[in-house]
Amino acid sequence: MGLIIGTRKGVFFLDADASRSTWTLGEPHFLGHIAQHVMVDPRNGTRVLAAMRTGHLGPTVFFSDDRGATWHEASRPPAFHSAERLARSLTAVFWLTPGHASEPGVWFAGGSPQGLFTSADGGDTWAPVDGWNDHPNWETWAEWPEQNTPDGSMLHSVIVDPRDPAHMYLGLSSGGVFETTDRGTDWQPLNAGSEATFFPDPYPEFGQDPHCVRLHPLQPDRLYQQNHCGIYRMDRPEGRWQRIGLAMPTEIGDIGFPIELHPRDPDTAWVFPMDGTDVWPRTSPDGRPAVYVTRDAGGSWRRLDNGLPERAWFTVKRQAMTVDDGGPVGVYFGTTSGEVWASTDEGDSWRCIAQHLPEIYSVEWA
Amino acid sequence: MRIPTPLRSYTNGEPVVQATGGTVDELLRDLDRRYPGIRFRMVDEQGQLRTHMKVFVGDEMTRDLTSAVDPASEVTLMQALSGG
Numbered sequence A: 001m002g003l004i005i006g007t008r009k010g011v012f013f014l015d016a017d018a019s020r021s022t023w024t025l026g027e028p029h030f031l032g033h034i035a036q037h038v039m040v041d042p043r044n045g046t047r048v049l050a051a052m053r054t055g056h057l058g059p060t061v062f063f064s065d066d067r068g069a070t071w072h073e074a075s076r077p078p079a080f081h082s083a084e085r086l087a088r089s090l091t092a093v094f095w096l097t098p099g100h101a102s103e104p105g106v107w108f109a110g111g112s113p114q115g116l117f118t119s120a121d122g123g124d125t126w127a128p129v130d131g132w133n134d135h136p137n138w139e140t141w142a143e144w145p146e147q148n149t150p151d152g153s154m155l156h157s158v159i160v161d162p163r164d165p166a167h168m169y170l171g172l173s174s175g176g177v178f179e180t181t182d183r184g185t186d187w188q189p190l191n192a193g194s195e196a197t198f199f200p201d202p203y204p205e206f207g208q209d210p211h212c213v214r215l216h217p218l219q220p221d222r223l224y225q226q227n228h229c230g231i232y233r234m235d236r237p238e239g240r241w242q243r244i245g246l247a248m249p250t251e252i253g254d255i256g257f258p259i260e261l262h263p264r265d266p267d268t269a270w271v272f273p274m275d276g277t278d279v280w281p282r283t284s285p286d287g288r289p290a291v292y293v294t295r296d297a298g299g300s301w302r303r304l305d306n307g308l309p310e311r312a313w314f315t316v317k318r319q320a321m322t323v324d325d326g327g328p329v330g331v332y333f334g335t336t337s338g339e340v341w342a343s344t345d346e347g348d349s350w351r352c353i354a355q356h357l358p359e360i361y362s363v364e365w366a
Numbered sequence B: 001m002r003i004p005t006p007l008r009s010y011t012n013g014e015p016v017v018q019a020t021g022g023t024v025d026e027l028l029r030d031l032d033r034r035y036p037g038i039r040f041r042m043v044d045e046q047g048q049l050r051t052h053m054k055v056f057v058g059d060e061m062t063r064d065l066t067s068a069v070d071p072a073s074e075v076t077l078m079q080a081l082s083g084g
Helices: B024-034 B038-042
Strands: A002-007 A010-016 A023-025 A034-040 A048-053 A060-064 A092-098 A107-112 A116-119 A126-128 A154-160 A168-173 A176-180 A210-216 A219-227 A230-235 A256-261 A269-273 A291-294 A302-304 A321-323 A331-334 A340-343 A351-354 A360-365 B053-057 B060-062 B075-079
Touching: A002 A048, A002 A331, A010 A034, A010 A351, A023 A351, A034 A092, A034 A360, A048 A092, A060 A092, A092 A154, A154 A210, A168 A210, A176 A210, A219 A256, A256 A321, A269 A321, A331 A360, B024 B038
Parallel strands: A210 A256, A321 A360
Antiparallel strands: A002 A010, A002 A034, A002 A360, A010 A023, A034 A048, A048 A060, A092 A107, A107 A116, A107 A154, A116 A126, A154 A168, A168 A176, A210 A219, A219 A230, A256 A269, A269 A291, A291 A302, A321 A331, A331 A340, A340 A351, B053 B060, B053 B075
16 A cells, blocks of 8 residues: 655655554656656556656557556547547646446546546546547637646546546536536536635625635535635535635635545635735645644644654645555645655644655555 | 657658558558557658658658658658657
8 A cells, every 4th residue: 555646747645654654765667757647447456557658759648457467558548539620639648546346447537628528448548538628618618729837737526426427526627617417418516605816796606716626425416625725625415615615724725736625524624725826836835734633624723744844845636645545644735846745643743755756746555 | 761759659660661552641551550659750641741750852841641662761850849
């Protein structure tokens, strides 16, 4: 067991012993390649998918069934249809999500531009999800052909309802949160209550910038969202986001990229606040890194910085924070400065378990 | 065809390989039959050469995949190593 780290310069396995106290960093895989997101399949515990590209080669997906001893490239990587009306070309596979437990070979991939793709054979062959990519409103929702985020617009946070594989969510940065109840044939915006301060109307139907959306597997009617404009929770069937980040300390604010949930407690979530003032440094407020946790579904937040550096200037990206299923739960995050920090007491204390890695894009427990 | 280092994982490390076709596009499609997956890393799904790819037919650079190639041509694939 351990962590799989996707970085700007390759993939790393960071293995833990049974007590999660000793960590061993392996050699890089795909050295020099951009590993945007690397994810293990929780349904079999062995297959690892890696969303890869380089600065000069097109995007693709690799998979491994032996923890990286051998990798195989998708024989048909994610791509838009050839000769389509919008002439879209996928520049990055940004996000990977395993499908429903009842559909063991199914995966989803989110891209830049904001396409959605699916595989039914464990990531070997991929096809566009036409209901999303060719939705009559896609150009409007995705603000095509604008690219309104610094690294290009991306589709992320693909979520499959554990009760129903036809019910899914996704997030657009920017564009908002969207929902389907018919396996992706049709989609609806799901952004009521979610603020977009960068528009004249701060509460539009869509156009928001969710950074990371999570659904609690034991309470699938509960969604959490770390947005460009705050931290939110939604309890279905009500379709309105509640800004739980307003309970954060004012001097910290509620801006950030990741949000992670306790696997057994739907009221517990961790975030990593960042500085969203001035030109948005995206570092920790005042350069003092801290995780914040809520134990009451966002009613209150507690600072967790024991062991973290007093001052530091890194960013934690949206896929670069994760949890394990241990008791107590382990919480992990990777930084843009190439460090991995771990807590095996649910955030009460932290220690650095890897350093001097390339810029970290994703951290996933395997 | 001369293969740049970032693509030699597809050609089993070979820097020079053979492919057949009357145009650059036909050459790249034949190359992909011999080395599956290599074409999509260079050419996107709309048939456009990716931004940092360069193709030389002899000494002439082209981005037009319909460019004719004669049987004796040496075609060199090059890349601006963006990223850093």
